[in-house]
Amino acid sequence: MKKFWEMKQSVNKKEADIYITGEITRYKSDDEDTTATSFQKDLKLLGEVDRINLHVNSPGGAVFEGIAIGNMLKRHKAHVVAYVDALAASIASVIVVSCDEVVMPENSMLMIHNPMQGIYGNAKELRKSADDLDKIAGSSVIAYLSKAGEKLNEETIKQIMDDETWLSAQEAYDYGLCDVVEEANQMVASVSNKIFESYQHVPKDLIQEKKKTDCYEITDERKQLAEEGRKNLKKINQQLEELKQ
Template sequence: MAAIVEDGKLRLSGYVGDYYFEDGFTSADVIVALSQIDAESELDVHLNSGGGVATEGAAIHALFTARPGVTNIIVEGIAASAASLIAMAGATVTMSAGSVMMIHDPSGYTFGNSGEHSKTIEALEALATSYARVYAAKSGKSPEECRDIMKAEHWYTPDQAVAEGFADATATGKAKTVAAFDYGLFAQAPKKLVALAKTKNWSMASVHPPEPATTTPAKDIKMATDKERADRLETEVNGLKDQVAKLTASADNAVKEALERRSAIMGLEEAKGREALAEHLFNSGNSVEAAKATLSFAPKADADAGEQEYQPPKRMMNAEGLNREPNGKPQAKGGLSARMDARAAKMKK
């Protein structure tokens, strides 16, 4: 998985969808990542992807637009194909120096009779129509103008992306190396990227050869209207919003339960004079009953020892001493306890 939460930021890199080149991210990965971030907070998403599955790109775009908090996108390296649609979810889209953005029509393949091919054309046209509306909403262009841009396959430098309305600003920071992708698949890809993919052997065929689609008898083939397509997209977006809401509620409940457990442990009579041990037992996941039993057998801190506090029993684990300063003193409150305090303070406002 290449959807990483780091210092309150979300980093997305690699293929959009199933894991090609052992590096990628799906809409499910993004849902898990967002569950670790306050939904109301401002979020910076660092994006570096050559694209991938069109429907996964649409789903991830929907997840970001459904967030109550502000979402900003920083393109590092490249945002092409499905990744460029994800970028459009940013309240602000910033292009790093040397980065690239590419917009084109979705593509696909079919194995079967004329009815099967017609279904694929219908699906691709529906996707292209939906994509064009998203690009139009960001750039201020009409959907028809964006559709022409997609058909021609356009590659943009940072300044060009800003000039066309697909980005809001450029950054002077150095761009990251572009994500692995078979750029030879694109009709108008820069020669430099095609050569890089060839040198690195970034080939879709060598990593994941396409499998023939299962043929099914054609049944009453009927072209969907724009309204029907829009209704389907709205249903998908609403479903994703419900998933985000459920995950957020689950996270809030977990935080509330942890707050209550910590309050109960620290409020125990046995915790008086043994606060450091009580805090340690909470962070270790002990229940109130288990913490009480442990505290009842532990000696209290020496009142004349000044800042010296109770030292938990030496742990024989791979992470031994991880939560202590080099001088042996406990670290300042951090980790889960600090996050619980911060969350409790926020919930009281």
């Protein structure tokens, strides 16, 4: 199974870049190599770096894998700067706020909500699952509050999570979840439609941007070019038939 992250060391060997793109999954190549162990191995291979640039564009995914990655980056002795290239949603936002510094282009977003899971079982099992989800949510609350400091209190972050809140870069900055807001970039979120369907309050602008990246607009000019291409192909086929004769 392909890893959802990539790590590269810079030329001066004092900096490294980590890219987390797409869904955060339960990576497992064998019985001992899980997301946490594999990520930790790759992190160690970077060597003694002073700065890590973490680039994130992710809709979230597996909660415990995200928590493990966030804790590893938080404990790392290097200064870790998270760049939200387009979207850091769900557990990806927890990874981002676990870093020493967060940088967001003004058209990027954080999405914060309560953890979810598919649940099947009897009443007792369902109540236990609900209690487990509350405990998992508590870990996220701690991460957000630790980053925000005095700009955010527990009551507010819990309400933000209850509401499945999509925060702009400026809103994230106002809540203390972002340190620097940069000029807008060309936002191309690599998020599948299936992932969007699992969320309830996806901003229309983000869906429209996704649609633009999924297909080309069929214009009159494109139709004309296609028609000319068909005519040229027909002429070539006719010429080939004449040569055969």
